[in-house]
Amino acid sequence: MSETLQTTSADTVSDADLLAQTVIVVRTAGSALRERFGEVVRHETREDLVHALADNDDTALAILRPRLTELRPDAGWVEDELDGGALPPGEWWVVDPAEGNVNHLHALPEWAVTATLVRENQPVLAVVHLPLTGETYTALAGAGAHLDGRPLHVAQTANLDLSIVATSQARPDEDEEVVRRVGASITAMLFDALVVRTSVPATLHLANVAAGRTDVFWQFAGARADLLPGALLVREAGGRISDAEGRPWTPQSDSFLAAAPGVHAQAASTLSR
Structure with missing residues:
Protein backbone atom coordinates (compact mmCIF):
# COMPACT_ATOMS: atom_id res chain seq x y z
CA MET A 1 0.00 0.00 0.00
CA LEU A 152 16.36 -0.97 19.73
CA HIS A 153 18.63 -1.62 22.70
CA VAL A 154 22.30 -0.81 23.13
CA ALA A 155 24.81 -3.58 23.82
CA GLN A 156 25.42 -5.03 27.27
CA THR A 157 29.21 -4.95 26.75
CA ALA A 158 31.12 -4.21 29.94
CA ASN A 159 34.74 -4.24 28.73
CA LEU A 160 36.24 -1.80 26.27
CA ASP A 161 38.77 -4.40 25.16
CA LEU A 162 35.85 -6.44 23.82
CA SER A 163 34.24 -3.49 22.07
CA ILE A 164 33.87 -2.41 18.48
CA VAL A 165 34.28 1.37 18.51
CA ALA A 166 33.96 3.95 15.76
CA THR A 167 34.68 7.54 14.88
CA SER A 168 33.97 9.85 11.98
CA GLN A 169 35.51 12.87 10.32
CA ALA A 170 33.13 15.73 11.06
CA ARG A 171 33.93 17.69 7.88
CA PRO A 172 36.69 18.18 5.33
CA ASP A 173 39.34 20.82 5.96
CA GLU A 174 39.25 20.70 9.76
CA ASP A 175 41.80 22.85 11.54
CA GLU A 176 45.07 21.26 12.56
CA GLU A 177 44.21 21.00 16.26
CA VAL A 178 41.08 18.95 15.57
CA VAL A 179 42.88 16.72 13.06
CA ARG A 180 45.64 15.94 15.55
CA ARG A 181 43.08 15.28 18.27
CA VAL A 182 41.25 12.83 16.01
CA GLY A 183 44.49 11.02 15.20
CA ALA A 184 45.52 10.78 18.84
CA SER A 185 42.09 9.43 19.83
CA ILE A 186 42.22 6.70 17.18
CA THR A 187 45.67 5.67 18.39
CA ALA A 188 44.45 5.52 21.99
CA MET A 189 41.44 3.41 21.02
CA LEU A 190 43.63 1.05 18.97
CA PHE A 191 45.40 0.20 22.23
CA ASP A 192 42.26 -0.11 24.40
CA ALA A 193 39.42 -1.39 22.20
CA LEU A 194 38.96 -4.59 20.21
CA VAL A 195 38.37 -3.01 16.78
CA VAL A 196 38.34 0.62 15.62
CA ARG A 197 36.22 1.70 12.65
CA THR A 198 36.70 5.07 10.93
CA SER A 199 34.29 6.25 8.26
CA VAL A 200 31.56 8.73 7.48
CA PRO A 201 28.77 9.49 8.17
CA ALA A 202 28.34 9.80 11.93
CA THR A 203 24.62 9.02 11.96
CA LEU A 204 25.07 5.48 10.68
CA HIS A 205 27.64 4.74 13.39
CA LEU A 206 25.20 6.05 15.98
CA ALA A 207 22.43 3.88 14.57
CA ASN A 208 24.75 0.89 15.05
CA VAL A 209 25.38 1.85 18.68
CA ALA A 210 21.63 2.19 19.25
CA ALA A 211 21.06 -1.24 17.68
CA GLY A 212 23.74 -2.89 19.86
CA ARG A 213 25.94 -3.78 16.88
CA THR A 214 28.79 -1.56 18.04
CA ASP A 215 29.59 -0.20 21.47
CA VAL A 216 31.09 3.28 21.20
CA PHE A 217 31.09 6.25 18.85
CA TRP A 218 32.99 9.48 19.33
CA GLN A 219 33.66 12.56 17.24
CA PHE A 220 35.46 15.86 17.61
CA ALA A 221 33.70 18.99 16.36
CA GLY A 222 30.61 18.24 14.30
CA ALA A 223 27.30 19.81 13.37
CA ARG A 224 23.82 19.46 14.83
CA ALA A 225 22.61 17.50 11.80
CA ASP A 226 25.49 15.03 12.26
CA LEU A 227 24.79 14.27 15.88
CA LEU A 228 21.26 15.13 17.04
CA PRO A 229 19.32 12.30 15.33
CA GLY A 230 21.83 9.66 16.40
CA ALA A 231 22.09 11.09 19.89
CA LEU A 232 18.34 10.69 20.36
CA LEU A 233 18.46 7.16 18.92
CA VAL A 234 21.22 6.11 21.32
CA ARG A 235 19.68 7.77 24.35
CA GLU A 236 16.27 6.23 23.70
CA ALA A 237 17.92 2.82 23.16
CA GLY A 238 19.45 3.02 26.65
CA GLY A 239 22.88 4.42 25.83
CA ARG A 240 24.82 7.27 27.38
CA ILE A 241 25.63 10.57 25.68
CA SER A 242 28.36 12.98 26.82
CA ASP A 243 31.34 14.87 25.52
CA ALA A 244 34.57 12.92 25.05
CA GLU A 245 35.58 13.50 28.67
CA GLY A 246 32.28 12.33 30.13
CA ARG A 247 30.71 15.74 30.76
CA PRO A 248 27.14 16.57 29.68
CA TRP A 249 26.93 17.08 25.92
CA THR A 250 25.22 20.01 24.24
CA PRO A 251 25.39 21.18 20.62
CA GLN A 252 27.97 23.72 21.81
CA SER A 253 30.37 20.99 23.01
CA ASP A 254 33.62 20.49 21.08
CA SER A 255 33.42 16.70 21.31
CA PHE A 256 30.81 13.94 21.43
CA LEU A 257 30.67 10.45 22.89
CA ALA A 258 27.87 7.87 22.65
CA ALA A 259 28.32 4.48 24.26
CA ALA A 260 26.73 1.48 25.86
CA PRO A 261 26.52 2.22 29.60
CA GLY A 262 28.91 -0.58 30.52
CA VAL A 263 31.80 0.92 28.57
CA HIS A 264 31.02 4.63 28.62
CA ALA A 265 33.35 5.50 31.49
CA GLN A 266 36.17 3.41 30.01
CA ALA A 267 35.77 5.12 26.62
CA ALA A 268 35.78 8.56 28.19
CA SER A 269 38.93 7.67 30.12
CA THR A 270 40.68 6.53 26.95
CA LEU A 271 39.66 9.66 25.04
CA SER A 272 40.75 11.92 27.91
CA ARG A 273 44.38 10.75 27.86
Missing part, protein backbone atom coordinates in the same frame (compact mmCIF):
# COMPACT_ATOMS: atom_id res chain seq x y z
CA SER A 2 1.41 3.41 -0.89
CA GLU A 3 2.06 5.91 1.87
CA THR A 4 0.10 9.14 1.89
CA LEU A 5 0.80 12.29 3.85
CA GLN A 6 -2.15 13.46 5.91
CA THR A 7 -2.00 16.93 7.39
CA THR A 8 -3.26 17.67 10.87
CA SER A 9 -3.36 20.93 12.80
CA ALA A 10 0.02 21.59 14.44
CA ASP A 11 -1.86 22.51 17.61
CA THR A 12 -3.52 19.12 17.95
CA VAL A 13 -1.15 16.57 16.44
CA SER A 14 0.78 14.45 18.95
CA ASP A 15 4.51 13.95 18.70
CA ALA A 16 3.88 10.27 17.92
CA ASP A 17 1.60 11.20 15.01
CA LEU A 18 4.10 13.80 13.87
CA LEU A 19 6.85 11.17 13.89
CA ALA A 20 4.75 8.88 11.69
CA GLN A 21 4.15 11.69 9.20
CA THR A 22 7.84 12.64 9.23
CA VAL A 23 8.74 9.07 8.34
CA ILE A 24 6.64 9.32 5.18
CA VAL A 25 8.31 12.56 4.15
CA VAL A 26 11.85 11.29 4.78
CA ARG A 27 11.20 8.04 2.91
CA THR A 28 9.87 9.99 -0.06
CA ALA A 29 13.01 12.12 -0.16
CA GLY A 30 15.11 8.97 0.14
CA SER A 31 13.39 7.45 -2.88
CA ALA A 32 14.32 10.51 -4.93
CA LEU A 33 17.97 10.18 -3.92
CA ARG A 34 17.96 6.45 -4.61
CA GLU A 35 16.97 7.17 -8.20
CA ARG A 36 20.12 9.29 -8.53
CA PHE A 37 22.41 6.59 -7.08
CA GLY A 38 24.54 4.27 -9.17
CA GLU A 39 27.63 5.29 -11.10
CA VAL A 40 30.48 7.23 -9.53
CA VAL A 41 29.98 10.94 -10.16
CA ARG A 42 33.30 12.11 -11.59
CA HIS A 43 34.73 15.44 -10.55
CA GLU A 44 38.08 17.05 -11.28
CA THR A 45 37.90 20.08 -9.00
CA ARG A 46 36.51 20.94 -5.58
CA GLU A 47 34.02 23.19 -7.37
CA ASP A 48 32.73 20.20 -9.36
CA LEU A 49 32.35 18.20 -6.17
CA VAL A 50 30.50 20.97 -4.34
CA HIS A 51 28.12 21.35 -7.29
CA ALA A 52 27.36 17.60 -7.31
CA LEU A 53 26.80 17.59 -3.54
CA ALA A 54 24.42 20.52 -3.89
CA ASP A 55 22.45 18.76 -6.61
CA ASN A 56 21.76 15.85 -4.26
CA ASP A 57 20.87 18.17 -1.40
CA ASP A 58 18.50 20.18 -3.58
CA THR A 59 16.76 17.03 -4.82
CA ALA A 60 15.94 15.91 -1.29
CA LEU A 61 15.23 19.38 0.07
CA ALA A 62 12.65 20.00 -2.64
CA ILE A 63 10.62 17.28 -0.91
CA LEU A 64 11.67 17.72 2.71
CA ARG A 65 11.34 21.43 3.24
CA PRO A 66 7.78 22.10 1.98
CA ARG A 67 6.33 18.93 3.46
CA LEU A 68 7.96 19.25 6.88
CA THR A 69 6.99 22.92 6.96
CA GLU A 70 3.43 21.88 6.20
CA LEU A 71 3.53 19.50 9.16
CA ARG A 72 4.96 22.14 11.52
CA PRO A 73 4.37 25.61 10.04
CA ASP A 74 5.74 27.49 13.04
CA ALA A 75 8.98 25.52 13.32
CA GLY A 76 12.17 27.18 12.16
CA TRP A 77 14.42 25.66 9.52
CA VAL A 78 18.18 25.29 9.93
CA GLU A 79 19.56 26.52 6.63
CA ASP A 80 23.07 25.06 6.86
CA GLU A 81 23.46 21.36 7.73
CA LEU A 82 27.02 22.09 8.93
CA ASP A 83 25.88 24.60 11.57
CA GLY A 84 26.56 23.88 15.23
CA GLY A 85 25.78 25.47 18.58
CA ALA A 86 22.54 26.24 20.37
CA LEU A 87 19.37 27.13 18.50
CA PRO A 88 17.05 30.04 19.37
CA PRO A 89 13.97 29.22 21.48
CA GLY A 90 11.10 27.28 19.96
CA GLU A 91 10.89 24.41 17.49
CA TRP A 92 13.36 23.79 14.67
CA TRP A 93 13.73 21.24 11.93
CA VAL A 94 17.34 20.03 11.74
CA VAL A 95 17.65 18.09 8.49
CA ASP A 96 20.46 16.43 6.59
CA PRO A 97 19.04 15.82 3.12
CA ALA A 98 21.90 13.52 2.15
CA GLU A 99 23.84 12.38 5.21
CA GLY A 100 27.00 10.83 3.79
CA ASN A 101 26.48 12.72 0.53
CA VAL A 102 30.10 12.17 -0.56
CA ASN A 103 29.54 8.41 -0.29
CA HIS A 104 26.48 8.68 -2.51
CA LEU A 105 28.56 10.42 -5.19
CA HIS A 106 31.22 7.71 -5.00
CA ALA A 107 28.64 4.89 -5.35
CA LEU A 108 29.24 3.80 -1.75
CA PRO A 109 26.20 2.55 0.18
CA GLU A 110 26.69 4.40 3.48
CA TRP A 111 24.30 7.35 3.20
CA ALA A 112 20.92 8.33 4.57
CA VAL A 113 18.27 11.03 4.84
CA THR A 114 17.62 12.41 8.33
CA ALA A 115 15.15 14.77 9.96
CA THR A 116 15.06 15.80 13.62
CA LEU A 117 12.58 18.09 15.35
CA VAL A 118 14.27 20.08 18.10
CA ARG A 119 12.18 21.79 20.77
CA GLU A 120 13.84 24.24 23.15
CA ASN A 121 17.22 22.78 22.12
CA GLN A 122 16.19 19.21 22.88
CA PRO A 123 15.58 16.64 20.12
CA VAL A 124 12.04 15.30 20.47
CA LEU A 125 11.81 13.06 17.41
CA ALA A 126 14.19 11.79 14.77
CA VAL A 127 13.98 9.78 11.56
CA VAL A 128 16.98 8.20 9.82
CA HIS A 129 16.16 6.44 6.55
CA LEU A 130 18.58 4.28 4.54
CA PRO A 131 17.12 4.25 1.03
CA LEU A 132 19.27 1.41 -0.33
CA THR A 133 18.15 -1.07 2.33
CA GLY A 134 14.75 0.47 3.01
CA GLU A 135 15.50 0.58 6.74
CA THR A 136 14.08 3.38 8.85
CA TYR A 137 15.32 4.21 12.34
CA THR A 138 13.06 6.33 14.52
CA ALA A 139 13.27 7.81 17.99
CA LEU A 140 10.72 9.67 20.09
CA ALA A 141 11.75 11.32 23.33
CA GLY A 142 10.52 9.20 26.21
CA ALA A 143 9.11 6.50 23.93
CA GLY A 144 12.17 4.58 22.78
CA ALA A 145 14.09 3.98 19.58
CA HIS A 146 13.03 1.60 16.82
CA LEU A 147 14.16 0.07 13.56
CA ASP A 148 11.16 -0.49 11.30
CA GLY A 149 8.98 -0.75 14.39
CA ARG A 150 11.27 -3.11 16.35
CA PRO A 151 12.66 -1.74 19.63
Whole structure:
Protein backbone atom coordinates (compact mmCIF):
# COMPACT_ATOMS: atom_id res chain seq x y z
CA MET A 1 0.00 0.00 0.00
CA SER A 2 1.41 3.41 -0.89
CA GLU A 3 2.06 5.91 1.87
CA THR A 4 0.10 9.14 1.89
CA LEU A 5 0.80 12.29 3.85
CA GLN A 6 -2.15 13.46 5.91
CA THR A 7 -2.00 16.93 7.39
CA THR A 8 -3.26 17.67 10.87
CA SER A 9 -3.36 20.93 12.80
CA ALA A 10 0.02 21.59 14.44
CA ASP A 11 -1.86 22.51 17.61
CA THR A 12 -3.52 19.12 17.95
CA VAL A 13 -1.15 16.57 16.44
CA SER A 14 0.78 14.45 18.95
CA ASP A 15 4.51 13.95 18.70
CA ALA A 16 3.88 10.27 17.92
CA ASP A 17 1.60 11.20 15.01
CA LEU A 18 4.10 13.80 13.87
CA LEU A 19 6.85 11.17 13.89
CA ALA A 20 4.75 8.88 11.69
CA GLN A 21 4.15 11.69 9.20
CA THR A 22 7.84 12.64 9.23
CA VAL A 23 8.74 9.07 8.34
CA ILE A 24 6.64 9.32 5.18
CA VAL A 25 8.31 12.56 4.15
CA VAL A 26 11.85 11.29 4.78
CA ARG A 27 11.20 8.04 2.91
CA THR A 28 9.87 9.99 -0.06
CA ALA A 29 13.01 12.12 -0.16
CA GLY A 30 15.11 8.97 0.14
CA SER A 31 13.39 7.45 -2.88
CA ALA A 32 14.32 10.51 -4.93
CA LEU A 33 17.97 10.18 -3.92
CA ARG A 34 17.96 6.45 -4.61
CA GLU A 35 16.97 7.17 -8.20
CA ARG A 36 20.12 9.29 -8.53
CA PHE A 37 22.41 6.59 -7.08
CA GLY A 38 24.54 4.27 -9.17
CA GLU A 39 27.63 5.29 -11.10
CA VAL A 40 30.48 7.23 -9.53
CA VAL A 41 29.98 10.94 -10.16
CA ARG A 42 33.30 12.11 -11.59
CA HIS A 43 34.73 15.44 -10.55
CA GLU A 44 38.08 17.05 -11.28
CA THR A 45 37.90 20.08 -9.00
CA ARG A 46 36.51 20.94 -5.58
CA GLU A 47 34.02 23.19 -7.37
CA ASP A 48 32.73 20.20 -9.36
CA LEU A 49 32.35 18.20 -6.17
CA VAL A 50 30.50 20.97 -4.34
CA HIS A 51 28.12 21.35 -7.29
CA ALA A 52 27.36 17.60 -7.31
CA LEU A 53 26.80 17.59 -3.54
CA ALA A 54 24.42 20.52 -3.89
CA ASP A 55 22.45 18.76 -6.61
CA ASN A 56 21.76 15.85 -4.26
CA ASP A 57 20.87 18.17 -1.40
CA ASP A 58 18.50 20.18 -3.58
CA THR A 59 16.76 17.03 -4.82
CA ALA A 60 15.94 15.91 -1.29
CA LEU A 61 15.23 19.38 0.07
CA ALA A 62 12.65 20.00 -2.64
CA ILE A 63 10.62 17.28 -0.91
CA LEU A 64 11.67 17.72 2.71
CA ARG A 65 11.34 21.43 3.24
CA PRO A 66 7.78 22.10 1.98
CA ARG A 67 6.33 18.93 3.46
CA LEU A 68 7.96 19.25 6.88
CA THR A 69 6.99 22.92 6.96
CA GLU A 70 3.43 21.88 6.20
CA LEU A 71 3.53 19.50 9.16
CA ARG A 72 4.96 22.14 11.52
CA PRO A 73 4.37 25.61 10.04
CA ASP A 74 5.74 27.49 13.04
CA ALA A 75 8.98 25.52 13.32
CA GLY A 76 12.17 27.18 12.16
CA TRP A 77 14.42 25.66 9.52
CA VAL A 78 18.18 25.29 9.93
CA GLU A 79 19.56 26.52 6.63
CA ASP A 80 23.07 25.06 6.86
CA GLU A 81 23.46 21.36 7.73
CA LEU A 82 27.02 22.09 8.93
CA ASP A 83 25.88 24.60 11.57
CA GLY A 84 26.56 23.88 15.23
CA GLY A 85 25.78 25.47 18.58
CA ALA A 86 22.54 26.24 20.37
CA LEU A 87 19.37 27.13 18.50
CA PRO A 88 17.05 30.04 19.37
CA PRO A 89 13.97 29.22 21.48
CA GLY A 90 11.10 27.28 19.96
CA GLU A 91 10.89 24.41 17.49
CA TRP A 92 13.36 23.79 14.67
CA TRP A 93 13.73 21.24 11.93
CA VAL A 94 17.34 20.03 11.74
CA VAL A 95 17.65 18.09 8.49
CA ASP A 96 20.46 16.43 6.59
CA PRO A 97 19.04 15.82 3.12
CA ALA A 98 21.90 13.52 2.15
CA GLU A 99 23.84 12.38 5.21
CA GLY A 100 27.00 10.83 3.79
CA ASN A 101 26.48 12.72 0.53
CA VAL A 102 30.10 12.17 -0.56
CA ASN A 103 29.54 8.41 -0.29
CA HIS A 104 26.48 8.68 -2.51
CA LEU A 105 28.56 10.42 -5.19
CA HIS A 106 31.22 7.71 -5.00
CA ALA A 107 28.64 4.89 -5.35
CA LEU A 108 29.24 3.80 -1.75
CA PRO A 109 26.20 2.55 0.18
CA GLU A 110 26.69 4.40 3.48
CA TRP A 111 24.30 7.35 3.20
CA ALA A 112 20.92 8.33 4.57
CA VAL A 113 18.27 11.03 4.84
CA THR A 114 17.62 12.41 8.33
CA ALA A 115 15.15 14.77 9.96
CA THR A 116 15.06 15.80 13.62
CA LEU A 117 12.58 18.09 15.35
CA VAL A 118 14.27 20.08 18.10
CA ARG A 119 12.18 21.79 20.77
CA GLU A 120 13.84 24.24 23.15
CA ASN A 121 17.22 22.78 22.12
CA GLN A 122 16.19 19.21 22.88
CA PRO A 123 15.58 16.64 20.12
CA VAL A 124 12.04 15.30 20.47
CA LEU A 125 11.81 13.06 17.41
CA ALA A 126 14.19 11.79 14.77
CA VAL A 127 13.98 9.78 11.56
CA VAL A 128 16.98 8.20 9.82
CA HIS A 129 16.16 6.44 6.55
CA LEU A 130 18.58 4.28 4.54
CA PRO A 131 17.12 4.25 1.03
CA LEU A 132 19.27 1.41 -0.33
CA THR A 133 18.15 -1.07 2.33
CA GLY A 134 14.75 0.47 3.01
CA GLU A 135 15.50 0.58 6.74
CA THR A 136 14.08 3.38 8.85
CA TYR A 137 15.32 4.21 12.34
CA THR A 138 13.06 6.33 14.52
CA ALA A 139 13.27 7.81 17.99
CA LEU A 140 10.72 9.67 20.09
CA ALA A 141 11.75 11.32 23.33
CA GLY A 142 10.52 9.20 26.21
CA ALA A 143 9.11 6.50 23.93
CA GLY A 144 12.17 4.58 22.78
CA ALA A 145 14.09 3.98 19.58
CA HIS A 146 13.03 1.60 16.82
CA LEU A 147 14.16 0.07 13.56
CA ASP A 148 11.16 -0.49 11.30
CA GLY A 149 8.98 -0.75 14.39
CA ARG A 150 11.27 -3.11 16.35
CA PRO A 151 12.66 -1.74 19.63
CA LEU A 152 16.36 -0.97 19.73
CA HIS A 153 18.63 -1.62 22.70
CA VAL A 154 22.30 -0.81 23.13
CA ALA A 155 24.81 -3.58 23.82
CA GLN A 156 25.42 -5.03 27.27
CA THR A 157 29.21 -4.95 26.75
CA ALA A 158 31.12 -4.21 29.94
CA ASN A 159 34.74 -4.24 28.73
CA LEU A 160 36.24 -1.80 26.27
CA ASP A 161 38.77 -4.40 25.16
CA LEU A 162 35.85 -6.44 23.82
CA SER A 163 34.24 -3.49 22.07
CA ILE A 164 33.87 -2.41 18.48
CA VAL A 165 34.28 1.37 18.51
CA ALA A 166 33.96 3.95 15.76
CA THR A 167 34.68 7.54 14.88
CA SER A 168 33.97 9.85 11.98
CA GLN A 169 35.51 12.87 10.32
CA ALA A 170 33.13 15.73 11.06
CA ARG A 171 33.93 17.69 7.88
CA PRO A 172 36.69 18.18 5.33
CA ASP A 173 39.34 20.82 5.96
CA GLU A 174 39.25 20.70 9.76
CA ASP A 175 41.80 22.85 11.54
CA GLU A 176 45.07 21.26 12.56
CA GLU A 177 44.21 21.00 16.26
CA VAL A 178 41.08 18.95 15.57
CA VAL A 179 42.88 16.72 13.06
CA ARG A 180 45.64 15.94 15.55
CA ARG A 181 43.08 15.28 18.27
CA VAL A 182 41.25 12.83 16.01
CA GLY A 183 44.49 11.02 15.20
CA ALA A 184 45.52 10.78 18.84
CA SER A 185 42.09 9.43 19.83
CA ILE A 186 42.22 6.70 17.18
CA THR A 187 45.67 5.67 18.39
CA ALA A 188 44.45 5.52 21.99
CA MET A 189 41.44 3.41 21.02
CA LEU A 190 43.63 1.05 18.97
CA PHE A 191 45.40 0.20 22.23
CA ASP A 192 42.26 -0.11 24.40
CA ALA A 193 39.42 -1.39 22.20
CA LEU A 194 38.96 -4.59 20.21
CA VAL A 195 38.37 -3.01 16.78
CA VAL A 196 38.34 0.62 15.62
CA ARG A 197 36.22 1.70 12.65
CA THR A 198 36.70 5.07 10.93
CA SER A 199 34.29 6.25 8.26
CA VAL A 200 31.56 8.73 7.48
CA PRO A 201 28.77 9.49 8.17
CA ALA A 202 28.34 9.80 11.93
CA THR A 203 24.62 9.02 11.96
CA LEU A 204 25.07 5.48 10.68
CA HIS A 205 27.64 4.74 13.39
CA LEU A 206 25.20 6.05 15.98
CA ALA A 207 22.43 3.88 14.57
CA ASN A 208 24.75 0.89 15.05
CA VAL A 209 25.38 1.85 18.68
CA ALA A 210 21.63 2.19 19.25
CA ALA A 211 21.06 -1.24 17.68
CA GLY A 212 23.74 -2.89 19.86
CA ARG A 213 25.94 -3.78 16.88
CA THR A 214 28.79 -1.56 18.04
CA ASP A 215 29.59 -0.20 21.47
CA VAL A 216 31.09 3.28 21.20
CA PHE A 217 31.09 6.25 18.85
CA TRP A 218 32.99 9.48 19.33
CA GLN A 219 33.66 12.56 17.24
CA PHE A 220 35.46 15.86 17.61
CA ALA A 221 33.70 18.99 16.36
CA GLY A 222 30.61 18.24 14.30
CA ALA A 223 27.30 19.81 13.37
CA ARG A 224 23.82 19.46 14.83
CA ALA A 225 22.61 17.50 11.80
CA ASP A 226 25.49 15.03 12.26
CA LEU A 227 24.79 14.27 15.88
CA LEU A 228 21.26 15.13 17.04
CA PRO A 229 19.32 12.30 15.33
CA GLY A 230 21.83 9.66 16.40
CA ALA A 231 22.09 11.09 19.89
CA LEU A 232 18.34 10.69 20.36
CA LEU A 233 18.46 7.16 18.92
CA VAL A 234 21.22 6.11 21.32
CA ARG A 235 19.68 7.77 24.35
CA GLU A 236 16.27 6.23 23.70
CA ALA A 237 17.92 2.82 23.16
CA GLY A 238 19.45 3.02 26.65
CA GLY A 239 22.88 4.42 25.83
CA ARG A 240 24.82 7.27 27.38
CA ILE A 241 25.63 10.57 25.68
CA SER A 242 28.36 12.98 26.82
CA ASP A 243 31.34 14.87 25.52
CA ALA A 244 34.57 12.92 25.05
CA GLU A 245 35.58 13.50 28.67
CA GLY A 246 32.28 12.33 30.13
CA ARG A 247 30.71 15.74 30.76
CA PRO A 248 27.14 16.57 29.68
CA TRP A 249 26.93 17.08 25.92
CA THR A 250 25.22 20.01 24.24
CA PRO A 251 25.39 21.18 20.62
CA GLN A 252 27.97 23.72 21.81
CA SER A 253 30.37 20.99 23.01
CA ASP A 254 33.62 20.49 21.08
CA SER A 255 33.42 16.70 21.31
CA PHE A 256 30.81 13.94 21.43
CA LEU A 257 30.67 10.45 22.89
CA ALA A 258 27.87 7.87 22.65
CA ALA A 259 28.32 4.48 24.26
CA ALA A 260 26.73 1.48 25.86
CA PRO A 261 26.52 2.22 29.60
CA GLY A 262 28.91 -0.58 30.52
CA VAL A 263 31.80 0.92 28.57
CA HIS A 264 31.02 4.63 28.62
CA ALA A 265 33.35 5.50 31.49
CA GLN A 266 36.17 3.41 30.01
CA ALA A 267 35.77 5.12 26.62
CA ALA A 268 35.78 8.56 28.19
CA SER A 269 38.93 7.67 30.12
CA THR A 270 40.68 6.53 26.95
CA LEU A 271 39.66 9.66 25.04
CA SER A 272 40.75 11.92 27.91
CA ARG A 273 44.38 10.75 27.86
